[in-house]
Amino acid sequence: MFRPKILDSLQKYSRKQFGKDVMAGIIVGVVALPLAIAFAIASGVSPEMGLYTAVIAGFIISAMGGSRVQIGGPTGAFIVIVYGIVQIHGVNGLIIATFMAGVMLIIMGLVRLGAVIKFIPHPLIIGFTSGIALIIFSSQIKDFFGLNMGVVPADFLKKWESYFEYFKSVNLYAVFIAAGTVIIIFLWPKVTHRIPGSLIAILATTGLMQVLHLPIDTIGNRFGSIPSSLPFPAIPHLDFSTIKSLIQPAFTIALLGGIESLLSAGVSDGMIGGNHKSNMELIAQGTANIFSSLFGGIPATGAIARTATNVKNGGRTPVAGIVHAITLLVIMVFLGKWAALIPMATLAGILVVVAYNMSEWKSFVAVMRGPRSDVAVLLVTFFLTVFVDLTVAIEIGMVLAVFLFMHKMTEYSKVSLLSNDNKDRDKDEIDNYSILSDVDVFEITGPLFFGAAYKFKDAMKFIEKPAKVLIIRMRQVPFIDATGIRTIEEVFKDAKQRGTTVILSEANSVQVMFELKGAGLLSEIGQSNITENFKEAIERSNTIFRM
Numbered sequence: 001m002f003r004p005k006i007l008d009s010l011q012k013y014s015r016k017q018f019g020k021d022v023m024a025g026i027i028v029g030v031v032a033l034p035l036a037i038a039f040a041i042a043s044g045v046s047p048e049m050g051l052y053t054a055v056i057a058g059f060i061i062s063a064m065g066g067s068r069v070q071i072g073g074p075t076g077a078f079i080v081i082v083y084g085i086v087q088i089h090g091v092n093g094l095i096i097a098t099f100m101a102g103v104m105l106i107i108m109g110l111v112r113l114g115a116v117i118k119f120i121p122h123p124l125i126i127g128f129t130s131g132i133a134l135i136i137f138s139s140q141i142k143d144f145f146g147l148n149m150g151v152v153p154a155d156f157l158k159k160w161e162s163y164f165e166y167f168k169s170v171n172l173y174a175v176f177i178a179a180g181t182v183i184i185i186f187l188w189p190k191v192t193h194r195i196p197g198s199l200i201a202i203l204a205t206t207g208l209m210q211v212l213h214l215p216i217d218t219i220g221n222r223f224g225s226i227p228s229s230l231p232f233p234a235i236p237h238l239d240f241s242t243i244k245s246l247i248q249p250a251f252t253i254a255l256l257g258g259i260e261s262l263l264s265a266g267v268s269d270g271m272i273g274g275n276h277k278s279n280m281e282l283i284a285q286g287t288a289n290i291f292s293s294l295f296g297g298i299p300a301t302g303a304i305a306r307t308a309t310n311v312k313n314g315g316r317t318p319v320a321g322i323v324h325a326i327t328l329l330v331i332m333v334f335l336g337k338w339a340a341l342i343p344m345a346t347l348a349g350i351l352v353v354v355a356y357n358m359s360e361w362k363s364f365v366a367v368m369r370g371p372r373s374d375v376a377v378l379l380v381t382f383f384l385t386v387f388v389d390l391t392v393a394i395e396i397g398m399v400l401a402v403f404l405f406m407h408k409m410t411e412y413s414k415v416s417l418l419s420n421d422n423k424d425r426d427k428d429e430i431d432n433y434s435i436l437s438d439v440d441v442f443e444i445t446g447p448l449f450f451g452a453a454y455k456f457k458d459a460m461k462f463i464e465k466p467a468k469v470l471i472i473r474m475r476q477v478p479f480i481d482a483t484g485i486r487t488i489e490e491v492f493k494d495a496k497q498r499g500t501t502v503i504l505s506e507a508n509s510v511q512v513m514f515e516l517k518g519a520g521l522l523s524e525i526g527q528s529n530i531t532e533n534f535k536e537a538i539e540r541s542n543t544i545f546r547m
Helices: 005-012 015-042 047-064 076-110 122-139 141-145 156-169 172-190 197-212 219-223 240-272 278-294 304-312 318-341 344-359 361-368 372-387 390-412 453-461 482-498 510-518 521-525 534-546
Strands: 414-418 439-445 469-476 501-505
Touching (some): 005 318, 015 047, 015 076, 015 197, 015 219, 015 304, 015 318, 015 344, 047 278, 047 318, 076 122, 076 278, 076 344, 122 141, 122 344, 122 361, 122 390, 141 156, 141 172, 141 344, 156 372, 172 197, 197 318, 219 318, 219 344, 240 278, 240 304, 240 390, 304 318, 361 372, 372 390, 414 453, 439 453, 453 482, 469 534, 482 501, 482 510, 482 521, 501 521, 501 534
Parallel strands (some): 439 469, 469 501
Antiparallel strands (some): 414 439
């Protein structure tokens, strides 16, 4: 359960596979370079923080993870939450929140929540992912069009108001570079998949700008030079007030990181026919985020696009992910200073493509055509992500999804009065038995939980005259919770006061019998009044009348 995949992968490792892993790792490292820088800048931090994260977290996620081919590092999904934390708590607050999120992820893995996180509703994931994509796109308008404006407002609507206000200052050179970047990224795969289009776009646009001396902002103009080495690790200072103020965003980072990493691991499993260890993956993600924060990095998780690139280029073991991290470190040490020449418009073009890929508009449209409950979760999560906050969107989206699910389960659950002359009878079975007039038969269909228990209570209220025997059929009750048990207890006590004998028929579900026995209800009702089938229940009712 807690054994890293690399230990399994190296048991039957060949020189041929090592060569494929090294090649795939180098390619993914080159792909990750512009993305690490772009994600950091879009998140409101310096570009080197993205590189630190890709190197440190990328290495740990591969070395400790539960997936054979997972590639970790900063991703576009974190841009919104990271930007919000930096605006309120500063870079130091972000580092602390990342550290706390790492601890939370490790705890999630140790208590085996990996399987639970996999069950996050699909409409909710599409909702906040599409919302993040729109926010990323919106945040790049300034650099895409080279607008001569100050700090871009954080609020979505105010951001677009400012864009329209300053749009007259558009820089056509920046538009040319940004649009050219988008075109190259989309068309380059037709030439080859070996060399990433984003790298070609960076080389082409940076070279063109230097030759023509175009008046466009670069990374160096805005952020200065990029360090060519990793910083010394430093433990962030934690106190109760800081933890209290950052626990909510830290939990959002942990939850988002867990969802993204397990989604990526699941996608890669389908590509290679593998089977990842979800809890080990969470522990690795947590450890990676802790060390990322110690080295001044930002949150990291599994990156679906880079993981897919790894698989497509022959990577099949965690060695490829380790090589990817080493490749990034070598590039940063020897070529990092040249990254300062990259135009901001080029990074804007790269992020516009990232936003398009994240939008999952086809999945968005597909969910919109589905059940109304899924549409509600999708739209609420999407709009809350865009107009309010990602943390709020996930929280309310989850609560809404749970309530709508309970509503569906409640609709599925029903309580029916069965008798020889009742129109709601089960014709296939009730007609086969002669039910005495002083016997009431109620059948519960569906789970008897707190959302449906009231139906049973309401059905009992409509009994005009207490019968001598009350048969409760539970053949179609898959599970029962504490409220359901409490409801049956109340019905039993009320029936006992009225002189009615209760018979539980066909409560054959293992979970139902276990819970009823644990609550002591079976012993109260009496073993003779617990029957495995309806025929036995009828025979028992006849015996009671003869007594």
